[in-house]
Amino acid sequence: MRWLVDELLRNPQIELQLITLGPHLSPAFGHTGKSIASPEGTRFSLEQVECLLDSDTDVGMAKTIGVATLGIADTLARLRPDILVLIADRYEMLAPAAAALALRIPMAHIEGGEITVGAIDDSVRNALTKMSHLHFACTRKAAERIAAMGEENWRITFSGSLSLDALRRERLLTRLQLKKKLGFEIGTNAVVCIYHPVTMLSNTVEEAAEVFDTLRNLDQQLVFVYPNADAGSRELIRIAVDLVSEHQNARVLVNLEHRGYLSLLKNAGVLVGNSSSGIIESTSLGIPVVNIGIRQRGREHAGNVFDVPAKRRFIQAAIRRALAPDFRKSVQGLENPYGSGRAAQIIGKVLASAPLGPKLLFKHAELL
Secondary structure, eight states: OHHHHHHHHTOTTOOEEEEEEGGGGOGGGTOGGGGOOOOTTSOEEEEEEOOOOSOOSHHHHHHHHHHHHHHHHHHHHHHOOSOEEEESOOGGGHHHHHHHHHTTOOEEEESOSOOOTTSTHHHHHHHHHHHOSEEEESSHHHHHHHHHTTOOGGGEEEOOOGGGHHHHHSOOOOHHHHHHHHSSOOOTTOEEEEOOOOTTSSSTTTTHHHHHHHHHTOOSOEEEEOOOSSTTHHHHHHHHHHHHHHOTTEEEESOOOHHHHHHHHHHSSEEEESOGGGTTHHHHHTOOEEEESSTTTTOOOOTTEEEEOSOHHHHHHHHHHHHSHHHHHHTTTOOOTTOSSOHHHHHHHHHHHOOOSHHHHSTTGGGO
16 A cells, blocks of 8 residues: 555645554564554544454454454544545455445445455455445456446456555565575575465465475475464464474574565565465566465466466476476566555545545445
8 A cells, every 4th residue: 555655645635544453553463563654744534443263263353353343433434534445355344344335434445356266355355346436446357346246347447466465565575685684595596475364265275284294304494484474364373383493404583574575585585475466566566476275266367377276296296396496487577457656646636536425435326
């Protein structure tokens, strides 16, 4: 959201308010909310809603939605924005959407229309689409799916992914700068692993054993980045920490600011796991990806991504292919289906010109 915030701040007719919640305010997940601050002299207010339960279960996730709804309801009732902008498909996003619906606050949703059958994110994403009044799709196929859900065409914009704006607007760190930032050097064949719980499975870490057993037997440098705050994440963290203690050349990173994270991927050999960044940003970075299991199944991607089941022999074979110099060379300069890195400009322009009042709030007004 960083470059969308920047874009909206450039418009003197927009009063910008940010609300942070969930893992952003959690020390266990790097307390990333500390990095969100209003620069001096800007029109930028910041609200914080504590809601993340210290839990590692699906019940904890469900209760977090309830706690978040209570906090967000009070915040939105006080702010009463003309438009509430929501992004993506995290389960916490159901809380502001439900509160805004009751308060008759129009919503703009970014990243609707995509498919990820192995995560509850898929249902959350579709629910947010139907609750929202403006839609910013990251791919053209996603825009078509939103229209197929009955949303009016004038409400739908193909914007591309905001995740790519940083690649166009920011200068990534060199290998030497990255070494200074991390405190260790990233090898050209380093394996970066980001593996999240698979929330559609009753055992959300069911696929993890095959993944980590494969990585345990690799000779390459391993770099693990913390999973997200879904049920099972603490178990995955424990497994990763244990693996690092056994491996001669492995590290665990709790959190990286966005530029540092993208620089890590740019300088590594392959990204392994089930993260959306292995689908969206990886193509523009020219890094091979081994996308494991069902979590991202159904999501569009370019030819730098290998889709494999969570089975050791398939994962091993895909990593070998991904690290082959010829393959790395072949995935440079691929067209990214998630846009060209101008999403913030597109979204900002549509938000600034959106019709406020009944035209935006009432869908299919011709039926009234």
